[in-house]
Amino acid sequence: MDTFRLLADPTRLRLLWLLSAGQYDVGTLAALLHVPRVSTSQHLARLRAGGLVATRRDGRRVVYRARDSHVRSVIAEALFHADHTVTGLTPDHD
Numbered sequence: 001m002d003t004f005r006l007l008a009d010p011t012r013l014r015l016l017w018l019l020s021a022g023q024y025d026v027g028t029l030a031a032l033l034h035v036p037r038v039s040t041s042q043h044l045a046r047l048r049a050g051g052l053v054a055t056r057r058d059g060r061r062v063v064y065r066a067r068d069s070h071v072r073s074v075i076a077e078a079l080f081h082a083d084h085t086v087t088g089l090t091p092d093h094d
Contacts (some may be wrong), residue, residue: 006050007078011035012043017079019053020072023065 007013014033018024030040044064047053054067064077066072 006047006052012047015043015047016052016066016071019064019066020075021055021065025061025063026088029064029094
């Protein structure tokens with residue numbers, strides 16, 4: 001249930017959407033989202049503590065990515081569902 005609480009925040013959801021497609025450092029993520037670096041770093045720390053993102057060192061930088069294919073699938077399904085709901089272009093399916 002903590003996973004869904006983490007995903008309820010729009011900034012964290014946007015971060016995971018980006019991290020599902022690639023690997024980025026804090027500065028790049030902050031610039032892409034137009035969010036202060038400090039705030040981006042705090043959101044990433046929460047996502048990391050929640051087990052949704054993993055890190056690796058690249059010299060002095062820390063690079064973030066979605067932890068695994070399960071996280072990427074959850075994000076893809078959540079955004080696909082939201083798109084269905086918002087646009088109403090695709091009929092409901094079971």
